[in-house]
Amino acid sequence: MKAPSLAMFSRVSEMEAIPDIEAAALRSDRFRLQRESDWKRLEYILSRLERGQLRKLSDEEVVELPALYRMAASSLAVARETSLDAATLGYLESLVQRAWFQVYGPRLGLIAWLRKFFAGQLSRSIQAIWLDICVALAVMVAGTITGWLLVARDTEWFYALVPTQFADTRVPGASREVLLDSLKVEESAKGMSAFAAQLFSNNAGVSILAFALGFAFGIPSLMLLVYNMALLGAMLWVYSSQGLTGEFVAWLSVHGTTELFAILLAGAAGMHIGRRMAFPGHRSVLAAAAESGQRAAQVMIGVVIMLIFAALLEAFPRQLAGTEARAIIGGFMLLFWVTYFFAFGRNKPEGVS
Amino acid sequence: MSSRALPSQLRERRMKRVRTMITPEGVALPLTIASRGSRAGALMLDLTLLMFGTVLTTWLLFYTALGSVAGQELDEVPGSVEFLFVVWSVFWFVAWNGYFMFFEMGPRGATPGKRICGIRVASRDGGRLTPEAVVARNLLRDIELFLPLVMLISTAFGSGGAAGWAGSLWFLTFLLFPFFNKDRMRAGDLIAGTWVLDAPKPKLAETLSTSGTVATSTSDVTGTQYRFGEEELSVYGEYELQTLERVLREARPEAIEAVAETICRKIGWNPGSGDERAFLEAFYAQLRARLEKDMRFGKRKADKFS
Numbered sequence: 001m002k003a004p005s006l007a008m009f010s011r012v013s014e015m016e017a018i019p020d021i022e023a024a025a026l027r028s029d030r031f032r033l034q035r036e037s038d039w040k041r042l043e044y045i046l047s048r049l050e051r052g053q054l055r056k057l058s059d060e061e062v063v064e065l066p067a068l069y070r071m072a073a074s075s076l077a078v079a080r081e082t083s084l085d086a087a088t089l090g091y092l093e094s095l096v097q098r099a100w101f102q103v104y105g106p107r108l109g110l111i112a113w114l115r116k117f118f119a120g121q122l123s124r125s126i127q128a129i130w131l132d133i134c135v136a137l138a139v140m141v142a143g144t145i146t147g148w149l150l151v152a153r154d155t156e157w158f159y160a161l162v163p164t165q166f167a168d169t170r171v172p173g174a175s176r177e178v179l180l181d182s183l184k185v186e187e188s189a190k191g192m193s194a195f196a197a198q199l200f201s202n203n204a205g206v207s208i209l210a211f212a213l214g215f216a217f218g219i220p221s222l223m224l225l226v227y228n229m230a231l232l233g234a235m236l237w238v239y240s241s242q243g244l245t246g247e248f249v250a251w252l253s254v255h256g257t258t259e260l261f262a263i264l265l266a267g268a269a270g271m272h273i274g275r276r277m278a279f280p281g282h283r284s285v286l287a288a289a290a291e292s293g294q295r296a297a298q299v300m301i302g303v304v305i306m307l308i309f310a311a312l313l314e315a316f317p318r319q320l321a322g323t324e325a326r327a328i329i330g331g332f333m334l335l336f337w338v339t340y341f342f343a344f345g346r347n348k349p350e351g352v353s
Numbered sequence: 354m355s356s357r358a359l360p361s362q363l364r365e366r367r368m369k370r371v372r373t374m375i376t377p378e379g380v381a382l383p384l385t386i387a388s389r390g391s392r393a394g395a396l397m398l399d400l401t402l403l404m405f406g407t408v409l410t411t412w413l414l415f416y417t418a419l420g421s422v423a424g425q426e427l428d429e430v431p432g433s434v435e436f437l438f439v440v441w442s443v444f445w446f447v448a449w450n451g452y453f454m455f456f457e458m459g460p461r462g463a464t465p466g467k468r469i470c471g472i473r474v475a476s477r478d479g480g481r482l483t484p485e486a487v488v489a490r491n492l493l494r495d496i497e498l499f500l501p502l503v504m505l506i507s508t509a510f511g512s513g514g515a516a517g518w519a520g521s522l523w524f525l526t527f528l529l530f531p532f533f534n535k536d537r538m539r540a541g542d543l544i545a546g547t548w549v550l551d552a553p554k555p556k557l558a559e560t561l562s563t564s565g566t567v568a569t570s571t572s573d574v575t576g577t578q579y580r581f582g583e584e585e586l587s588v589y590g591e592y593e594l595q596t597l598e599r600v601l602r603e604a605r606p607e608a609i610e611a612v613a614e615t616i617c618r619k620i621g622w623n624p625g626s627g628d629e630r631a632f633l634e635a636f637y638a639q640l641r642a643r644l645e646k647d648m649r650f651g652k653r654k655a656d657k658f659s
Binding site: 026027028029032039040043049050051054070076077081082083084085086088091093094097101102104196197198201204205209211212213286287289290292293294296300 | 376383439442459461477478480483485490492500543547555591595649
């Protein structure tokens, strides 16, 4: 290999010599080197923030963040007009983007958010979907009546509606004693907490499903509500045919007022999204979907909390308390939820969300 | 990505994913929608992590339960086992429903899988990502992912028949939702007002013009000075300059040789060998100085065709 020299790259015709000497470093690189330490500092603060170490940052660093962010943003604006260094531009773009997420995303801590949520935000969200709640309630009542009427006309319907694991001894034609026995008070609380935990995950799964299906314009949510309530109507008929309506309602109401209310809210929340997407008003469908989705999500957090209560009530007081106590607990829970959701948190401005 | 000229189709496809956001300072920031591939990858990672975590905990709880009843007469389930069962039920529910929510509410807006894949969740309107939005987007995961898969598997193995297939088809529209809109939102993103963005974290690379031939235009190997005239430098534009920058930064000998040869041919020099890097560095420095000077006067040249 011969020694490399300028001749290797010489121009074919003639060499054009330029007399003036280039500046040693490019002007845009000098611009960058002057500001680099600020960018590095911003990056360091950002990486600490992203790791969730807000508390470990010193006061000066927290104060510096917005200033450093603005400096980086203006560096980016200048660099775009003066520099062609792709690496620097790419770095600055991602740095400003990361900083923007931190500077303009002042998060509420989980605790602060929970406080705001329970002190009115949840109630306001539920009040905002009142129309859907009314529709869902009407559908549930209609479902119950349908179940009742179907079984009253032809008891064969009972076996079509009720899945076999529920219909152990509680079938049409069962004697009064058998039915009364199924409502009896348990002697001890053994095994009850396991029962409660299972109930909770099962019910929560069902209500999340009812909510999620609302996305398809609400129709599947309604179908789920109708079916579940028809099942209840059928059961109600079986008990009332033996004159046990009061006992059954009391037995059911302990946890039922909470659980059915929660399922009602889940169905209504799903339907709310579907309705808003079908009739977005003057907004775009996407904006309407996003707004209603976030509102419905808050309702769903409330639903999950209600279901925890329902499972605890179902496992302990329902199995351990007598008829009057059951009715009182159930009535009280219903009153509690209605008051909390509809009388609480009114006349406050809609929280910033 | 290969350093040999990026195919223009790839570049175009990437540009399709770029959206622009204006910060309150008036700076336009490009945001890149995460590709479906990296989202699927992130999901796989997260599900694998979840599966390992929950199954491991189940095993631990199971062995604890076994240990607590070892050597006892088993007439009925003892309280300790029942307690462990409650812990397990609650844990399972919280893990599978709370994992995504917990991590996406954090300051990074990403689950561990998303973080590894370099993507994050962000609010579509440019505001902050609220807890409500995170909850909303994750509550739909059931009908988007688990139900379609369960439906498909059960129908494929014979139960359900025609209704099963219809149901599967219906659920598939949820599963395939990201393929039907340009922002690649899934149904959960749609109702939560969120989208998933690339969140790259590039390191600040070295300045090129402070060392070597870029700074002096003089080759360290041969001591020769490269000087390019107006005519030679006016051949290329910004796109070629930045491609050249990438070649120099990646420093792969074969790419450098190929690019040096191409440039020589283009500007009518004799391609030689042995000093390509110095040649390219000098060319880069002078081309960039020229283009940046023009830029300051408001004259820009996007690529060699303009």
